[in-house]
Amino acid sequence: MGPVAGPVMVGAVALHPGQQFEGCTDSKQVSPPRREELARRIRAESLAWRVAAASTREIERFNVRAATIVAMRRALDRLGLPAELVLVDGNPVPELGEHRSIVGGDRASHSIACASILAKVTRDRLMRRLDARYPLYGWASNKGYRTREHMEAIRRHGPTPHHRITFQGVLQTELEFNPAPDRAVDPPRDPQA
Numbered sequence: 001m002g003p004v005a006g007p008v009m010v011g012a013v014a015l016h017p018g019q020q021f022e023g024c025t026d027s028k029q030v031s032p033p034r035r036e037e038l039a040r041r042i043r044a045e046s047l048a049w050r051v052a053a054a055s056t057r058e059i060e061r062f063n064v065r066a067a068t069i070v071a072m073r074r075a076l077d078r079l080g081l082p083a084e085l086v087l088v089d090g091n092p093v094p095e096l097g098e099h100r101s102i103v104g105g106d107r108a109s110h111s112i113a114c115a116s117i118l119a120k121v122t123r124d125r126l127m128r129r130l131d132a133r134y135p136l137y138g139w140a141s142n143k144g145y146r147t148r149e150h151m152e153a154i155r156r157h158g159p160t161p162h163h164r165i166t167f168q169g170v171l172q173t174e175l176e177f178n179p180a181p182d183r184a185v186d187p188p189r190d191p192q193a
Contacts, residue, residue, distance in 0.1 A: 010072050
């Protein structure tokens with residue numbers, strides 16, 4: 001949920017009883033090549049899996065937490081089988097109904113770790129594709145997170161349709177590039193005039 005650009009991506013994975021993927025843990029602790037390999041195996045060998053997103057527009061419309069819940073519901077609805085037990089990484093999500101929340105779940109639950117790997121691999125691929133369309137923002141490397149270079153690019157070039165405008169640092173830049181009529185900025189003065 002921390003990036004300032006791109007969708008919220010959520011994974012759902014149902015494993016066979018006792019199924020394990022060696023090296024599958026918190027997606028941020030796994031190297032990109034290893035994440036890709038694990039994602040390939042999870043998709044091929046798990047009982048069921050889905051990745052779902054909530055768009056930047058949905059994040060702006062609802063807020064990032066509510067958009068994440070929308071993505072969670074989509075992933076569960078599309079899983080294609082009823083879940084015996086839904087495990088959620090983080091705090092409880094009453095809107096999901098019956099579930100068990102686990103803070104630090106991607107380190108404590110193998111199925112959450114698998115879902116985290118799928119979501120991260122899918123989102124990273126999307127951000128690399130978007131980087132080809134918007135190369136000034138460095139999304140191939142920063143994946144839309146709030147790096148110094150990314151925030152400077154937003155200040156220099158303005159936000160794209162994929163930026164989360166209401167997020168800190170992006171909103172101010174959006175107002176500078178597109179002031180509201182009642183907040184119009186005076187044009188720069190010609191020092192020679």
